[in-house]
Amino acid sequence: xxxxxxxxxxxxxxxxxxxxxxxxxxxxxxxxxxxxxxxxxxxxxxxxxxxxxxxxxxxxxxxxxxxxxxxxxxxxxxxxxxxxxxxxxxxxxxxxxxxxxxxxxxxxxxxxxxxxxxxxxxxxxxxxxxxxxxxxxxxxxxxxxxxxxxxxxxxxxxxxxxxxxxxxxxxxxxxxxxxxxxxxxxxxxxxxxxxxxxxxxxxxxxxxxxxxxxxxxxxxxxxxxxxxxxxxx
Amino acid sequence: xxxxxxxxxxxxxxxxxxxxxxxxxxxxxxxxxxxxxxxxxxxxxxxxxxxxxxxxxxxxxxxxxxxxxxxxxxxxxxxxxxxxxxxxxxxxxxxxxxxxxxxxxxxxxxxxxxxxxxxxxxxxxxxxxxxxxxxxxxxxxxxxxxxxxxxxxxxxxxxxxxxxxxxxxxxxxxxxxxxxxxxxxxxxxxxxxxxxxxxxxxxxxxxxxxxxxxxxxxxxxxxxxxxxxxxxxxxxxxxxxxxxxxxxxxxxxxxxxxxxxxxxxxxxxxxxxxxxxxxxxxxxxxx
Numbered sequence: 001x002x003x004x005x006x007x008x009x010x011x012x013x014x015x016x017x018x019x020x021x022x023x024x025x026x027x028x029x030x031x032x033x034x035x036x037x038x039x040x041x042x043x044x045x046x047x048x049x050x051x052x053x054x055x056x057x058x059x060x061x062x063x064x065x066x067x068x069x070x071x072x073x074x075x076x077x078x079x080x081x082x083x084x085x086x087x088x089x090x091x092x093x094x095x096x097x098x099x100x101x102x103x104x105x106x107x108x109x110x111x112x113x114x115x116x117x118x119x120x121x122x123x124x125x126x127x128x129x130x131x132x133x134x135x136x137x138x139x140x141x142x143x144x145x146x147x148x149x150x151x152x153x154x155x156x157x158x159x160x161x162x163x164x165x166x167x168x169x170x171x172x173x174x175x176x177x178x179x180x181x182x183x184x185x186x187x188x189x190x191x192x193x194x195x196x197x198x199x200x201x202x203x204x205x206x207x208x209x210x211x212x213x214x215x216x217x218x219x220x221x222x223x224x225x226x227x228x229x230x231x232x233x
Numbered sequence: 234x235x236x237x238x239x240x241x242x243x244x245x246x247x248x249x250x251x252x253x254x255x256x257x258x259x260x261x262x263x264x265x266x267x268x269x270x271x272x273x274x275x276x277x278x279x280x281x282x283x284x285x286x287x288x289x290x291x292x293x294x295x296x297x298x299x300x301x302x303x304x305x306x307x308x309x310x311x312x313x314x315x316x317x318x319x320x321x322x323x324x325x326x327x328x329x330x331x332x333x334x335x336x337x338x339x340x341x342x343x344x345x346x347x348x349x350x351x352x353x354x355x356x357x358x359x360x361x362x363x364x365x366x367x368x369x370x371x372x373x374x375x376x377x378x379x380x381x382x383x384x385x386x387x388x389x390x391x392x393x394x395x396x397x398x399x400x401x402x403x404x405x406x407x408x409x410x411x412x413x414x415x416x417x418x419x420x421x422x423x424x425x426x427x428x429x430x431x432x433x434x435x436x437x438x439x440x441x442x443x444x445x446x447x448x449x450x451x452x453x454x455x456x457x458x459x460x461x462x463x464x465x466x467x468x469x470x471x472x473x474x475x476x477x478x479x480x481x482x483x484x485x486x487x488x489x490x491x492x493x494x495x496x497x498x499x500x501x502x503x504x505x506x507x508x509x510x511x512x513x514x515x516x517x518x519x520x
Contacts, residue, residue, distance in 0.1 A: 087322050098307065184305055199424060
């Protein structure tokens with residue numbers, strides 16, 4: 001117990017001092033997971049909206065596949081991307097293994113099903129109704145789809161934030177394809193694993209606190225938006 | 234359905250995420266740029282024992298100052314590091330399984346192998362020493378005592394250099410430990426395995442470097458050392474550019490030259506933790 005307290009004290013000094021190494025790790029985490037979530041949003045929201053507006057019977061199988069991949073274990077995603085990107089793998093010539101790009105690819109495979117799946121659920125609840133109204137008012141297919149997206153934005157925002165929360169906190173995939181290289185591919189979660197292994201608890205706890213704080217900020221935001229949505233809709 | 238404050242928040246989040254993404258995209262090309270004339274980068278696949286001890290954090294800034302070359306370190310078990318090198322995913326390796334290294338050089342996967350440094354493995358355990366390992370005359374006898382006493386033993390179990398040595402010792406001692414109730418295969422790095430042995434009050438074979446750097450947190454004492462069978466030789470070698478034309482062989486060669494140079498060897502000898510030398514330069518024992 002005293003070690004945990006000591007760790008927390010030391011962690012606060014590291015955070016307050018804006019320890020440059022610590023800041024670099026936090027920044028890279030945000031960059032990698034931020035890029036992954038942007039890509040997942042740009043692909044997942046159109047895909048989820050499209051699927052959500054289709055009749056449920058026609059898309060049953062693909063829905064099940066998406067729901068399954070929403071629970072894809074990060075290490076499995078990491079392993080598959082690792083084998084694809086290794087020099088002896090099919091995409092080896094690109095030389096992407098152990099780069100931030102590889103980490104973004106791995107996190108997209110984790111976040112995309114979540115964004116797509118939650119979008120699909122959100123759109124399905126009211127989308128058809130909205131689409132028909134838009135159509136009856138003379139909107140074309142694209143414009144009515146856009147109306148659906150706008151009307152479902154609370155659900156879609158929830159999808160994006162949930163996806164982000166998932167990838168910023170995962171360790172298995174980024175460890176495997178990034179290699180935890182100092183200053184290049186070391187993110188918060190892989191640094192926690194390393195520092196714990198080295199018995200450097202203060203640093204590990206410091207990173208843990210930052211991760212928790214980030215998660216708190218994201219959830220506070222999500223909560224407010226969802227509540228706002230309920231009150232006003 | 235959205236009040237103004239929430240829209241503002243939404244905008245802010247979008248801007249943040251977008252900025253993060255742009256930064257990431259801005260950083261990405263830099264990572265892929267091949268090294269220029271001076272400097273450049275190489276990927277070193279090494280073991281947890283060299284990395285966690287802090288030795289590389291101490292050597293690499295000096296190497297970078299001399300050559301401008303940045304060493305990106307991936308620390309894995311020796312088995313995985315050898316595999317990473319065989320696949321061409323690293324440029325140079327610093328590992329400790331001399332037999333396997335020589336074998337893979339023979340098979341053409343690696344070139345320019347040199348013995349860099351050595352230390353030794355030790356047997357640690359609870360101070361009470363229920364199996365009497367302290368009185369053992371050899372490493373084999375120590376293991377036989379642990380087996381006979383059926384006291385708990387934690388193994389790395391991760392195909393690392395340490396795990397491979399442990400398995401060779403069990404075989405020589407005529408013990409098949411895998412299915413025994415007292416034997417736990419951790420499947421973890423050295424630090425985690427030592428901590429597990431500490432929690433379970435179990436015996437464990439560890440490399441001296443990791444044990445020394447962690448021992449202030451462990452209720453484990455050194456019970457047996459000094460048997461030549463416990464020597465731990467580290468070697469450095471480059472991935473064969475004929476197998477993998479993309480590897481940065483020239484830079485890897487500079488790294489090998491640095492480690493084996495008189496300066497590199499003196500730096501290794503001078504690296505201390507808790508007042509103890511962790512690695513001794515050169516070749517320990519001929520097999």
